[in-house]
Amino acid sequence: MSTDFTIARAAEFEGRDVALYGWLYNLRESGKILFPLFRDGSGVMQAVVSKKDVSQEVWQRVSDLTQESSLIARGAVRREPRAPGGYELVLRDLEVLHRVPEDTPYPIARKEHGPDFLLSHRHLWIRSPRQSALLRLRHEVIRSIHEFFDQHGFILTDSPILTPAACEGTTTLFELDYFDLGKAYLTQSGQLYVEATAAALGKVYCFGPTFRAEKSKTRRHLTEFWMVEPEVAFATLDDLMKLGEDLVTYIVQKALQRRRPELETLERDTRKLEHIQPPFPRLSYDEAIKILHRKGSHTPWGEDLGGADETRLSEEYDRPVIVHRYPAQAKAFYMEPDPERPDLALCMDMLAPEGYGEIIGGSQRLADYNLLLQRLRENNLPEEAFRWYLDLRKFGSVPHGGFGLGVERTTAWIAGIPHIRETIPFPRMLYRIYP
RNA sequence: UCCCCGGUAGCUCAAUGGUAGAGCAUUCGGCUGUUAACCGAAGGGUUGCAGGUUCGAGUCCUGCCCGGGGAGCCA
Numbered sequence: 001m002s003t004d005f006t007i008a009r010a011a012e013f014e015g016r017d018v019a020l021y022g023w024l025y026n027l028r029e030s031g032k033i034l035f036p037l038f039r040d041g042s043g044v045m046q047a048v049v050s051k052k053d054v055s056q057e058v059w060q061r062v063s064d065l066t067q068e069s070s071l072i073a074r075g076a077v078r079r080e081p082r083a084p085g086g087y088e089l090v091l092r093d094l095e096v097l098h099r100v101p102e103d104t105p106y107p108i109a110r111k112e113h114g115p116d117f118l119l120s121h122r123h124l125w126i127r128s129p130r131q132s133a134l135l136r137l138r139h140e141v142i143r144s145i146h147e148f149f150d151q152h153g154f155i156l157t158d159s160p161i162l163t164p165a166a167c168e169g170t171t172t173l174f175e176l177d178y179f180d181l182g183k184a185y186l187t188q189s190g191q192l193y194v195e196a197t198a199a200a201l202g203k204v205y206c207f208g209p210t211f212r213a214e215k216s217k218t219r220r221h222l223t224e225f226w227m228v229e230p231e232v233a234f235a236t237l238d239d240l241m242k243l244g245e246d247l248v249t250y251i252v253q254k255a256l257q258r259r260r261p262e263l264e265t266l267e268r269d270t271r272k273l274e275h276i277q278p279p280f281p282r283l284s285y286d287e288a289i290k291i292l293h294r295k296g297s298h299t300p301w302g303e304d305l306g307g308a309d310e311t312r313l314s315e316e317y318d319r320p321v322i323v324h325r326y327p328a329q330a331k332a333f334y335m336e337p338d339p340e341r342p343d344l345a346l347c348m349d350m351l352a353p354e355g356y357g358e359i360i361g362g363s364q365r366l367a368d369y370n371l372l373l374q375r376l377r378e379n380n381l382p383e384e385a386f387r388w389y390l391d392l393r394k395f396g397s398v399p400h401g402g403f404g405l406g407v408e409r410t411t412a413w414i415a416g417i418p419h420i421r422e423t424i425p426f427p428r429m430l431y432r433i434y435p
Numbered sequence: 436u437c438c439c440c441g442g443u444a445g446c447u448c449a450a451u452g453g454u455a456g457a458g459c460a461u462u463c464g465g466c467u468g469u470u471a472a473c474c475g476a477a478g479g480g481u482u483g484c485a486g487g488u489u490c491g492a493g494u495c496c497u498g499c500c501c502g503g504g505g506a507g508c509c510a
Contacts, residue, residue: 030473031466050467067460082468102461105445110471111459112447116502172508189510214508215436227510306507349510358510406510420510431502 008042047089133262157197159190165385186211194231205230224428231402356413362403369393
């Protein structure tokens with residue numbers, strides 16, 4: 001009897017007797033033959049039970065199964081073209097661990113449901129094949145990120161989640177009381193802290209949840225989302241664009257290599273992912289605005305690009321497009337000005353194809369102490385809270401930079417799904433914090 | 436915060452201002468290769484909440500609550 005059987009690896013167990021630890025996904029009956037469908041977390045597998053081949057007790061236990069009852073099914077794995085997945089379990093014995101009572105049946109049917117109902121039952125919805133495929137894909141994205149940075153000599157230095165002040169805007173912070181020390185805030189970005197660790201370790205990144213109290217109500221926003229933020233000492237804007245391009249390529253190609261079955265479950269057109277390879281097109285903001293004006297946009301020079309602009313730009317290309325050197329006035333206080341055009345910031349955004357919008361935002365950071373101090377004052381930021389950040393410009397300041405990549409947006413794009421809320425186990429949104 | 440759409444059975448949805456219905460789910464019966472199986476039957480309702488118009492309101496009006504999509508902002 002094998003104990004390490006999983007449905008995903010059923011082919012390796014052909015002809016062997018196995019124990020399947022799982023749940024009932026569905027039960028199809030046809031007279032004296034039963035087709036229970038089991039799921040075990042790795043996939044769904046059909047079993048077959050003939051009345052003449054099993055005891056009366058086993059037959060009864062299977063016919064009495066209710067959806068999502070937990071169980072141990074024992075039998076032989078057989079290749080069977082008529083079974084979904086190509087293999088089925090010839091059931092010999094069934095042990096019921098917990099039977100879902102019929103007066104409180106499992107609420108999620110294998111039929112259509114609305115988003116409100118599904119999100120309110122998110123703790124159960126994640127059991128469905130599509131949702132578990134998305135969570136496996138998310139896992140793969142995260143794993144690839146860590147692999148990539150490890151292979152490129154980066155050190156993981158996580159930033160704090162509780163912070164004393166804003167990283168960027170001050171209006172979009174979740175605030176809480178911190179003992180006798182006054183207010184603390186949930187982090188919006190780990191960037192300022194990885195700037196410090198980059199000066200200590202050279203090439204670093206942080207990976208963790210970030211929080212935005214923005215009242216955004218769109219398919220691209222969550223109030224709590226995960227971001228990976230590399231930061232590199234001595235890096236120029238060109239280095240950052242190259243790093244972002246290599247990272248995104250690595251993530252996409254590994255997803256294709258390792259998560260084909262999941263992408264198939266999601267009915268993703270993988271041809272659109274195959275050609276995600278460097279180099280990605282690069283446009284200056286000036287060039288981007290020209291293209292947009294030619295395509296009918298009315299965004300004036302100097303303003304940040306809107307969602308419709310991003311879609312217009314990305315539909316020009318079959319891979320992500322990098323837009324660099326935005327007007328400084330539209331960007332954050334900590335960005336290094338372009339020495340040739342001080343009205344521009346040495347920054348870059350990467351826009352995913354197919355209208356998925358910005359997946360990366362980054363920049364070279366202000367390295368000069370006096371200019372940084374001036375920018376802090378212009379933005380009415382509390383100087384005291386940024387004392388340590390200013391110190392980084394007092395003790396061996398170097399050109400450096402980094403970017404943030406949004407895990408959920410990246411996963412949604414690779415999965416080809418319309419809303420990012422399905423790419424995180426328990427999404428946090430403007431009007432939803434349960435379950 | 437603003438704009439648009441919606442709320443009817445556990446779920447997805449019907450119902451000209453005139454007797455609240457179907458499919459799925461649940462229960463019972465039938466069927467030896469089913470593929471969201473199929474066939475037959477049964478149970479299941481304070482039509483989001485409060486008020487108003489009307490002989491009569493799921494339907495029309497007002498307010499509120501809840502959700503969805505989008506804008507702005509962002510990853």
